[in-house]
Amino acid sequence: MKVIKILAALVGGLPNTITLLIxxxxxxxxxxIGVAFLSLQDDKVGKSxxxxxxxxxRGTPPLLMLLLTxxxxxxxxxxxxxxxxxxxxxxxxxxxxSVGWGGYMAEAFRSAxxxxxxxxIKAAYSVGMTGETALREIILxxxxxxxxxxxxxxxxxxxxxxxxxxxxxxxxMYQNASNLSNVNQGVYQLKIFIILALIYxxxxxxxxWGFRTYQSHFAHVEA
Amino acid sequence: MPLLTVNQLDKTVDNNHILKNIDxxxxxxxxxxxxxxxxxxxxxxxxxxxxxxxxxxxEMNFRDKKIDLxxxxxxxxxxxxxxxxxxxxNYNLFKNKTALENITEGLIHGQGKSRDEANQIAxxxxxxxxxxxxxxAYPSQLSGGQKQRIGIARATAxxxxxxxxxxxxxxxDPELVGTVVQDMDHLAQQGQTMIVVTHLMSFAxxxxxxxxxxxxxxILESGTPDQIFNHPKEKRTKEFxxxxxxxx
Numbered sequence: 114m115k116v117i118k119i120l121a122a123l124v125g126g127l128p129n130t131i132t133l134l135i136x137x138x139x140x141x142x143x144x145x146i147g148v149a150f151l152s153l154q155d156d157k158v159g160k161s162x163x164x165x166x167x168x169x170x171r172g173t174p175p176l177l178m179l180l181l182t183x184x185x186x187x188x189x190x191x192x193x194x195x196x197x198x199x200x201x202x203x204x205x206x207x208x209x210x211s212v213g214w215g216g217y218m219a220e221a222f223r224s225a226x227x228x229x230x231x232x233x234i235k236a237a238y239s240v241g242m243t244g245e246t247a248l249r250e251i252i253l254x255x256x257x258x259x260x261x262x263x264x265x266x267x268x269x270x271x272x273x274x275x276x277x278x279x280x281x282x283x284x285x286m287y288q289n290a291s292n293l294s295n296v297n298q299g300v301y302q303l304k305i306f307i308i309l310a311l312i313y314x315x316x317x318x319x320x321x322w323g324f325r326t327y328q329s330h331f332a333h334v335e336a
Numbered sequence: 337m338p339l340l341t342v343n344q345l346d347k348t349v350d351n352n353h354i355l356k357n358i359d360x361x362x363x364x365x366x367x368x369x370x371x372x373x374x375x376x377x378x379x380x381x382x383x384x385x386x387x388x389x390x391x392x393x394x395e396m397n398f399r400d401k402k403i404d405l406x407x408x409x410x411x412x413x414x415x416x417x418x419x420x421x422x423x424x425x426n427y428n429l430f431k432n433k434t435a436l437e438n439i440t441e442g443l444i445h446g447q448g449k450s451r452d453e454a455n456q457i458a459x460x461x462x463x464x465x466x467x468x469x470x471x472x473a474y475p476s477q478l479s480g481g482q483k484q485r486i487g488i489a490r491a492t493a494x495x496x497x498x499x500x501x502x503x504x505x506x507x508x509d510p511e512l513v514g515t516v517v518q519d520m521d522h523l524a525q526q527g528q529t530m531i532v533v534t535h536l537m538s539f540a541x542x543x544x545x546x547x548x549x550x551x552x553x554x555i556l557e558s559g560t561p562d563q564i565f566n567h568p569k570e571k572r573t574k575e576f577x578x579x580x581x582x583x584x
Contacts, residue, residue, distance in 0.1 A: 235388050236428035240490065241417045241446020250441060254432045334432050335476040 114301045119308050122293045126286035127312075133206050133275040133285065138268055140211035145218025152223050163219065170216030175209075175274045182209035183281040206278040210271065217267050225260035226252070258331055265324040269317050276313075286312060338397075339364045339497060339529060340420075345384060345394035345405055347553075354380050355391070356554045362498065362531060367524045369540040369561075370533045372550030373576060378533045379425075381550070382500045385531070386422050387413045399497070418446055421491035425503040427483040429475040435462065435486050436471040439493045447494065461489040465519055481512030488519050492528070499523070501532040535580060541565060549573045 152163035170178070183205045187197045197204075229252050237247035276287035290309040294302040338361040345358040355377050362368055370378045383389050385396070387408060394405035399419070403412045421442075429438050439458035443449045449457070462468045465485040475483055484504055491499050501520065505513045517539055524530060524543045534540065540547055540561055547564040549557040549572075557570045568574045 230428075230431075232424060232426055232428035233430060235383075236422075236424060236430065237441075238388060239386050239417060239422040239424075240442025240494065241414060242441070243414065243445075246445045250445065251430055251432065258432070333474040333476055 114297065114304070116304075116308065119293065119301070119305050122289050123286050123305075123309055123312060126284050126289040129203060129278075129283060129285045130272075130275050130316075132203060133210060133278060133283075134268075134272055136207045137210035137214060137271055137275070140207065141214035141218045141267075141271070142264075144211060144215030145220075145222050148215060148219035149222035149226065152219065153226060167216040167219055170213055173213070175213045176277050176280055178213040179206065179209035179277055179280055182212065202278075202281055202283045205281055206275075206283050209281075210274060210278075213274070214267060214271050217270075218264070221260050221263035221267060222256070225256040225263070228259050229255045255334070258334055261324065261328060265320065268320055272316055272320065273313065338362060339399065340385070341397040342385070342405070343395045343397070345381070345391050347380060347384070347389075347391045347393075354553050355384070356552070358394070358553075358555060360548075360555070362529060364497075364529055365527045366545045367528075367530045367532065367543050368546045368548060369544040370531065370548045370550060371535070371537075371540065371564075371576070372548075372556075376550040377553040378550050379502050382422075382502055382531055382533055385498075385500055386417060386420055388422070414446075418494070419496055420498045420500060421494045421496035422500045423484070423487050423491050423502065423504050425506050427475070427480070427487045427507070429478075429483050429486060429490070431475050434472050434474055435467065435478065438475070438486055439490045442490060442494050457493050458489075461493045462486075464492075465489050479512065480508045481515050484508060484512075484516045485519055488516070488523075492523065498529045498531060501530060501534065503533050503535070505534065505536060537565070537577075537580070549576065551576075 148163045148166055151159040152167075154160065173181075183202075186205060186208060190197045233251055233255065234247060237251045242250065275285055278285050279288040279291065282288075286309060290305050294305050340360075340362050342358060342360040345355055345360070347353075347355040358381060360381075370381070372378055380389065384391050384394075384405065391405040396403045396405050396416075398416060401412070401415075403409075403416065408416075429435075430441060433441060436455065436458050439461055440451065440454035443454035443457055444451060459468065459471065462471055465488065467482060467485060467489075470478060470482060470486075475486075478486065484507075488499075488504070504520070505516050508516060513536070517536065520530070520532070520539065521543060532539070532544075544561050546558060547561050548555050549564060549568075549570070551572050557564065557568065557573050564573065565577065568577060
């Protein structure tokens with residue numbers, strides 16, 4: 114089988130892979146910010162909720178998270194009168210990955226926030242800033258930069274995790290590769306999977322390049 | 337009439353009695369130098385004057401306003417910080433801001449000045465410390481001495497009644513100490529009221545109007561530089577002065 118034919122079949126799954134990656138990245142970041150915020154409050158309830166969430170998510174394999182979402186979410190939704198039977202599978206994929214990655218994102222943001230040098234906060238207060246202004250002008254911008262390397266790792270991890278959506282029957286690149294291998298009785302499977310690996314590697318390299326470029330703009334800010 | 341009076345400032349952390357009923361006052365134009373062994377409470381003391389940590393007990397009287405040091409009102413804290421500036425041992429310049437922005441942040445967000453006005457003041461301050469050409473540099477691109485001079489400019493730009501210096505030269509390489517001390521000398525000559533925690537005895541001898549010797553969280557002895565350096569009364573003061581190297 115020609116490389117170009119394999120490539121065409123695999124790339125057919127690329128839109129789903131990219132959609133899953135981008136949407137899950139956005140939602141898991143939002144969940145992460147929210148949970149990190151809760152975990153940093155003095156409020157005991159918020160702290161406990163965030164700790165339980167992070168604990169559950171970190172202790173659940175991503176594959177299982179997708180299965181739980183696919184089979185469990187419709188049941189939960191039906192309790193509140195929402196019928197999700199006709200929802201596209203990709204919604205469950207995005208949901209499962211977002212919830213699964215949100216816990217890691219929360220940890221990345223929380224630890225970055227706590228890594229901001231206390232002297233920076235003291236200086237902000239000493240020049241007369243309020244707590245909110247210090248947060249906006251000094252703490253969050255620095256925490257954001259500290260979080261970037263971890264977020265990059267998580268995004269690459271998420272890219273690879275998108276290949277797990279085959280368990281809910283979603284046609285991403287991996288699912289296409291697997292199907293192509295099967296219909297050819299496994300004759301070309303090594304060739305197919307090498308090509309698939311190369312595509313993931315290119316995507317991961319693009320992410321790395323993007324982060325490197327972004328970070329180079331902030332090279333003058335020592336973390 | 338003193339500008340700032342502190343009565344019975346007391347603080348304990350984890351059973352360590354860090355500040356023991358400190359009484360203190362400073363008048364306009366005075367330069368008070370605080371010396372003493374490490375761990376004697378000097379930094380905690382001046383941090384308290386800027387509400388950067390909380391006291392357990394004590395009262396501040398600043399510009400005729402009484403403020404409880406153990407549970408100050410939020411507005412009072414902001415008001416005091418607007419009038420009492422601080423220079424830190426490790427500079428604590430905002431890492432994500434340029435030299436110019438480091439100076440304008442307090443003017444804009446603390447004092448409510450417009451960006452234009454703040455920029456003008458900041459440029460003037462940078463000129464005063466001879467660092468105009470570094471206005472767009474970030475802290476990571478500056479030497480320790482330059483950082484501290486910008487730290488001082490950040491404080492003076494606020495036109496504060498008092499500037500607190502927490503060991504401003506301790507983190508500097510010896511050859512960079514001179515320029516920072518020069519800036520501080522200059523400020524003192526202009527009549528700036530200052531409280532300086534330092535090990536620089538030459539600065540204390542030359543500039544201080546009064547020297548406080550801290551030991552174990554209390555002011556053990558105080559007096560003019562001549563009294564403290566040439567005729568110390570307390571044994572601990574004598575030991576400290578003979579133990580420290582001249583101008584470390």
